[in-house]
Amino acid sequence: MPQLNPAPWFSIMVMTWLTLALLIQPKLLNFTTTNPPSDKPPLATKPTPWAWPWT
Amino acid sequence: MNLSFFDQFSSPSLLGIPLILLSLLFPALLFPSPGNRWVNSRLSTIQLWLLHLITKQLMIPLNKNGHKWALMLTSLMVMLLTINLLGLLPYTFTPTTQLSMNMALAFPLWLATLLTGLRNKPSASLAHLLPEGTPTPLIPALILIETTSLLIRPLALGVRLTANLTAGHLLIQLISTASVALAPILPAVSILTMAILLLLTILEVAVAMIQAYVFVLLLSLYLQENI
Numbered sequence: 103m104p105q106l107n108p109a110p111w112f113s114i115m116v117m118t119w120l121t122l123a124l125l126i127q128p129k130l131l132n133f134t135t136t137n138p139p140s141d142k143p144p145l146a147t148k149p150t151p152w153a154w155p156w157t
Numbered sequence: 158m159n160l161s162f163f164d165q166f167s168s169p170s171l172l173g174i175p176l177i178l179l180s181l182l183f184p185a186l187l188f189p190s191p192g193n194r195w196v197n198s199r200l201s202t203i204q205l206w207l208l209h210l211i212t213k214q215l216m217i218p219l220n221k222n223g224h225k226w227a228l229m230l231t232s233l234m235v236m237l238l239t240i241n242l243l244g245l246l247p248y249t250f251t252p253t254t255q256l257s258m259n260m261a262l263a264f265p266l267w268l269a270t271l272l273t274g275l276r277n278k279p280s281a282s283l284a285h286l287l288p289e290g291t292p293t294p295l296i297p298a299l300i301l302i303e304t305t306s307l308l309i310r311p312l313a314l315g316v317r318l319t320a321n322l323t324a325g326h327l328l329i330q331l332i333s334t335a336s337v338a339l340a341p342i343l344p345a346v347s348i349l350t351m352a353i354l355l356l357l358t359i360l361e362v363a364v365a366m367i368q369a370y371v372f373v374l375l376l377s378l379y380l381q382e383n384i
Contacts, residue, residue: 104167105256105319110175114168115261117178118252122262125185127232132190133201135209 162330166254166323180250184239208235215377222277223384226377233262234373241322241365245358254323256315263314266376271307274383282383314375321368325361332357 169176191201212231216224237253244251252258274282286303287296332354339347 103163105254105323107167110168110170110177110255111257113175114177114252114255114257117175117181118258118261119265121181121185122232122236125182126188126236127228129185129188129190130208130228130232130235133205133208135205136195 162327162334165250165326165330168255169250177250177252177255180240180243180252184236184243187239188235211235215373218381219377220384223377223380226380226384229266230373230377233266233376234369237318237369237372238366241369242362244322244326245361245365251322251326253318254326256319259315259318260311263318263372263376264311267311267314267379270376270379270383273380277384285382310375310379314372318368318372321364325364328357329354329361 188204189198189201191197191205196202197205208231211234212227215230215234216227219226240251240253243249244253271282286300286307288299288303291299332350336347336350336354339350
């Protein structure tokens, strides 16, 4: 069975991990999901008062 | 030289350059990074939907710590799915038929789940070696059995994927050879064989997707026990 030939084992192992870690993972990180659409909240949010003066 | 049916699985190389690198690099080309827009291309939208589905399904049974594994498991799933499905095209090489690749993926990831469990909650993770409700006289035997089953997990993970894909490709080659060989002699039987080949190819598409899913699912199960 040619899969049991140990000659290319190391290079295949290294190439697999390099592809997974350096190619596919960064690509998948660029797939950002957006929030699902929701209705507007029924009440407007209260403005929080702040302690310092206007000027 | 005369080729045997197994020679389709020997890692191809041309002038010393391993061509398996091409088969490994190609799946990344099929997932173009979506641009920085609100609405992307249709391909990116579909792929985003699929990735979201996969990640959601994998993360549901995991606790908050397990969500750190989201990228690893999702990228593994995407890579295995794409490689398996691309291997069903004619004249392509399937890297996942190589035991080296599957063991390279299975062994470190399984070991990572095991070491995570032993490091963060050692008693709980060792407690998995004895199922609840075991009768007392059976305890030593069962601990040995459970330890063996634990240690054989990476081997099983790797060999399961290798064997399923190798067997599938081998069957496809055998039946298509039979169909071609029978064509001048018994054309009707040859056409029946081609019908069987069609059904087998549909089965292999299913197997390709299921085996990728099973690999990642089992890893997530091993992670659930240990995180």
